[in-house]
Amino acid sequence: MEPQRGEVFQDNGYVIDDDGFREHVRSVLARIVMPNAERWEAHGKIDTESWRALGREGLLRIAHTGPEFLRSAIYLDELGKLGYAGIRGALGVHSYMALSYLELFGSGTQQDQYLTDARQGLRVAALAISEAEAGSNLACLATRAEVTPEGSFLVNGEKRFITNGSAADFFITLVRTDNTSDKGILGAAGFLIIDADLPGIERVRQPMLGWRSADICTLRFSDVPVPADRLLGSSGRAFSQIMKALDFERLVAGLLAVGGIDYCLQTLRSFVQDRKIGRSALSGKQAIRQQLAELESDFALVRQYSSYAAWQQSHGQLETLTASILKLKSTELAVIAAQKCLQIHGSAGYLEDAAASRLYRDAIGATIAAGPSELMRDMIYELG
Numbered sequence: 393m394e395p396q397r398g399e400v401f402q403d404n405g406y407v408i409d410d411d412g413f414r415e416h417v418r419s420v421l422a423r424i425v426m427p428n429a430e431r432w433e434a435h436g437k438i439d440t441e442s443w444r445a446l447g448r449e450g451l452l453r454i455a456h457t458g459p460e461f462l463r464s465a466i467y468l469d470e471l472g473k474l475g476y477a478g479i480r481g482a483l484g485v486h487s488y489m490a491l492s493y494l495e496l497f498g499s500g501t502q503q504d505q506y507l508t509d510a511r512q513g514l515r516v517a518a519l520a521i522s523e524a525e526a527g528s529n530l531a532c533l534a535t536r537a538e539v540t541p542e543g544s545f546l547v548n549g550e551k552r553f554i555t556n557g558s559a560a561d562f563f564i565t566l567v568r569t570d571n572t573s574d575k576g577i578l579g580a581a582g583f584l585i586i587d588a589d590l591p592g593i594e595r596v597r598q599p600m601l602g603w604r605s606a607d608i609c610t611l612r613f614s615d616v617p618v619p620a621d622r623l624l625g626s627s628g629r630a631f632s633q634i635m636k637a638l639d640f641e642r643l644v645a646g647l648l649a650v651g652g653i654d655y656c657l658q659t660l661r662s663f664v665q666d667r668k669i670g671r672s673a674l675s676g677k678q679a680i681r682q683q684l685a686e687l688e689s690d691f692a693l694v695r696q697y698s699s700y701a702a703w704q705q706s707h708g709q710l711e712t713l714t715a716s717i718l719k720l721k722s723t724e725l726a727v728i729a730a731q732k733c734l735q736i737h738g739s740a741g742y743l744e745d746a747a748a749s750r751l752y753r754d755a756i757g758a759t760i761a762a763g764p765s766e767l768m769r770d771m772i773y774e775l776g
């Protein structure tokens with residue numbers, strides 16, 4: 393497959409012509425995100441004003457499809473390079489994972505009501521799929537939306553590990569809508585837009601090892617009354633909806649991880665150049681140089697593959713196999729790179745507040761979120 397006119401390969405991925413978009417993204421992230429990053433990590437979430445500031449700068453409404461998706465690929469790469477998986481997770485879930493359901497399956501009215509504000513950062517979105525018995529396998533989905541005589545829904549159940557859980561103004565929520573389907577559980581399920589201020593919703597913070605700005609929560613729904621017009625598409629369509637959206641989610645997770653590896657390798661390279669063992673720099677040791685060479689070679693391959701995956705998406709041709717391979721290889725390489733980065737930093741890297749510690753605990757989360765590596769391998773085997 394050849395790049396189309398106007399698309400240029402660079403060593404760090406595709407760009408659409410060279411119109412300064414990457415520089416714009418970098419300067420906005422440097423101004424709005426980086427000065428606040430440590431505070432968000434400590435507080436567990438991005439603050440309301442910063443969501444709005446990012447919205448005003450246009451970074452929450454970059455295209456999900458078509459040639460303009462390549463701008464998203466640049467943005468996701470730059471988000472990854474900030475070196476905070478919690479921040480990139482929160483922004484990625486909002487703009488790409490949760491909102492993609494509204495873009496793909498929302499009616500015109502639903503899009504007017506929710507998408508417009510969310511793209512301006514005026515409302516925050518979360519995606520609520522995972523449950524205690526329904527994580528990598530959704531067959532035991534238990535959250536129910538009972539249809540009332542008036543035709544609206546009454547929702548009961550519990551979701552867990554939900555990014556943006558306490559900040560979200562609405563949840564794109566996977567629910568069972570019917571017990572009678574013979575098409576399996578997802579044939580009896582659908583996605584509801586649930587406003588966070590409805591009665592009967594409890595949110596409880598679920599702090600994790602890493603991803604500290606991602607605001608991860610358990611959500612409890614007790615007799616939550618949801619109007620009928622909050623159903624995305626029609627009931628029983630969850631299977632086809634989720635299959636389409638999950639490929640995109642894994643592509644986004646992969647592109648974020650690639651930016652994260654880049655940051656990790658830059659951190660490592662500058663550390664070994666500066667750090668002296670006795671009189672000589674660590675970068676002079678063959679054992680260290682070889683480890684860096686190995687990591688950088690693997691990274692070059694994953695980076696090229698990420699450009700290919702982004703290119704597929706920009707042409708409406710994203711394959712499940714491509715998204716799964718990218719998600720698997722990028723998130724696993726991120727763990728390997730982070731482990732080496734920490735080891736080579738010595739005890740200073742193992743301090744609670746060291747960047748190397750954060751990279752390590754953050755990297756592991758991405759091999760589980762959006763489908764664990766084992767599931768990716770199953771799918772790659774089936775499709776390969």
Ligand SMILES: Cc1cc2nc3c(=O)[nH]c(=O)nc-3n(C[C@H](O)[C@H](O)[C@H](O)COP(=O)(O)OP(=O)(O)OC[C@H]3O[C@@H](n4cnc5c(N)ncnc54)[C@H](O)[C@@H]3O)c2cc1C
Nearest residue numbers: 519520521522527528553554555757760761762763764766
């Ligand atoms: C940082 C983070 C953010 C998250 N954000 C969200 C969110 O915003 N919204 C949301 O809905 N969910 C979210 N999740 C949840 C995530 O999607 C689930 O954790 C994931 O799908 C796995 O489900 P589980 O944890 O229940 O693991 P389980 O399904 O219980 O699996 C446990 C382990 O078993 C192994 N395993 C699973 N399947 C197979 C298989 N087929 N073959 C071999 N081994 C297997 C894997 O090692 C897996 O990690 C997040 C998770 C994390 C870590």
